[in-house]
Amino acid sequence: MNKFILITFISALVLTSCQDDRDDNISNINELANQENIKDFIWKAMNVFYVYKSDAPDLADDRFENTTDYRDFLNRVDSPLDFFFSLLARQDRFSFIVSDFVTLEQNQDGISRSNGMAFGLIRFGGTNTVFGYVRYVVPGSPADVAGLERGVIFNRIDGNLFTPDTNFNLLLSPNTYTIGLAELQNRNLTSIDQEISLNKIQLTENPIHEHKVLDIDGQKVGYLMYNNFRTPFNAELNSIFSNFASEGITDLVLDLRYNSGGSIETCKDLSSMITGQFNGEVFAQQLFNENFSPEDLIFDNEISTGETINSLNLTRVYVLTSPSSASASELLINALNPYIDVIQIGDTTEGKFEGSATLYDSPDFTRRDVNLNHTYAIQPLILKTANRDGFTDFFDGLDPDIEQEETFSNLGTLGDPQETLLNRALQEISPGFAPSSSSQEKNLVPINRIGENQMFDPTYQRMYIDSNSLSF
Structure with missing residues (x-):
């Protein structure tokens, strides 16, 4: 096979009415499509872009002797899904394939069918005690x-x-x-006679869950709970930092404990809002496979809309983390570490430093001129x-400075x-600040986190490239 080098890659996320009309018949469309052609698209896209290509022997440029050998390879596995996963390198925990790219695109913008309950398991x-909170x-x-409120515990669904x-x-x-509710009493979990019915709707979740300015012993401290790096909310995020600046905050607590990732470009923008004094310097490096040269991401002073970034010029930031903090959350910590004092408080993060992009069955693998015969x-x-x-x-993962x-x-x-x-962060900011009772408590038994509400979403723990953000 000849090596196919894509000169320019733009992941265009433009929804068209044609795809929307087909959304109700996804399964039928995919079953009727030419399966060999779908697998051909998958192999060629992976051969060009897959970061672990050198560790995936079936993606080597000299893997096949001739076209017949290649076609036999494509047809050794019937399912496009099984074929895709057969190509992955052993260390890859995060690459995936979808049979409905419209749903994936909506999910990246924060649109999904949800009842609005964010929970952990x-x-x-x-x-054998298992519960959700x-x-x-x-x-x-x-x-x-x-x-429903934060802290509610449940231990059953539909009985x-x-x-x-x-x-x-x-x-x-x-x-x-x-959901059936329960309560914790010391080490024991007890079911209670209360149930709450929840209905899913198409919901757009604003990743900016909470923001405020706290007066802590005469110091103004900004607090921001940010739950996903989503580009459509960048202008609102920038406005919040304008308010932080006008309030004259001296410290910022950035709460990423439930943030599983998102847009690389938005991560860079948020990092520039926190700082601002490093405009033009290297934010992070993007390392590709042997087809492409490394590329530097540069701190700049504009968000995706062209609006000037409102920067705080801070020299330290307090970041709250948990094992649910992944991808772009970890990128922010890692990228800022060489520049300012990043005090990480909480628990060790997931350990996801790779980025992805949506590749479509089209001449240049973008959304433009996509093949309408299937929705993979x-x-x-x-x-x-x-x-x-x-x-x-x-x-x-990244270990906390303060557990x-x-x-x-x-x-x-x-x-x-x-x-x-x-509270633990505020104790660091103002040493005389009184510890809360909860910051001095510990869970009475060791805990194993076994899941959360986002774990079945297509963008869970993903870090991806926005449209127009990358060219080769």
């Missing part, structure tokens, strides 16, 4: 209307009691389900990120100075 170590509720969502073997994908997939798209890892100094490959875990019996209110992780 926990198992007590050494036991509400992390936060999306304002105006069905969960909000139903009266099915959670166990270590529970199929959560099956339980959480219906558009309507009922692939989201392979196409780059690794490194900071200015070259630090990358943190497979085990502090949430206690599930006393989660507290997000944005409240008494809330566990925020």
Whole structure:
């Protein structure tokens, strides 16, 4: 096979009415499409872009002796999904394929079918005790209307009691389900006779969940809980930093504990809002496969709309993290580390430093002139990120400077100075600030985090390239 080098790549995310009309018949369209042609698109796209190409022997440029050999290879696996996964390198935990790229695009913009309950799933170590806890509720969502609040604990869905073997994908997939509540008493989880029915709707979640200015012993401290790096909300994010600047905050607590990733460009913009004094310098390095040269991402002073970034010029930032902090959240920490004092408080992050892009079946693998005979798209890892100094490959995550875990019996209110992780940050900012009771508590038994509400979303723990942000 001849080596195909794509000169310019732009991941165009333009929805067309033609695709919307076909959305109701996705399965039928994909089954009727020529499966060999779909697999041909997958192989060629992976051969060009896959960051771990050198570790995937079936993607080598000299893998096939002739066209017949190549076609036999394409047809050895019937399913495009199985074919895609057969190409992946062993260390790849995050590349994926979708059979409906419209849903993927909507998900990247924060649009999905959801009841608005953001939750985590926990198992007590050494036991069969499994439960869910509400992390936060999306304002105006069905969960909000139903009266759910952060800290609510549940241990069953539609009467099915959670166990270590529970199929959560099956339980959480219906558009309507009922959660059964429970309460923690010391080490024991007890079911209570209360159930809440939740209905999914098409919901757009604003990733800016909470922001405020706190007066802490005469110091003005900004607090921002940011739950995903989503480009459509950049202007609102920039406006918040304008308010932080006008209020004269001296410190910022950036809460990324539930942020599983998102747009690389938005991550760079937020980092420029925190700083601003490094305009024109290297924000991070993007490292590709052997087809392409490395590319530097540069601090700049404009968001995607062309609006000037409102910068704070801070020399330190406090970042709250958990094992749910991944991808672009980790990129922000890693990229800022060589420039300012990043004080990470909480728990070790996921360990995801690779970025991806949506590749379509089209002449240049962009959304433009996409093949209308099927709706498959692939989201392979196409780059690794490194900071200015070259630090990358943190497979085990980024460890906190100050360890502090949430206690599930006393989660507290997000944005409240008494809330566990925020309180710990405020103790660092103002040494005389009184510790809260929750920041001094520990979970009574070891805990295993086994999942969360986002885990079945196509963009979960993904870091991706926006349109027009990358060219080769």
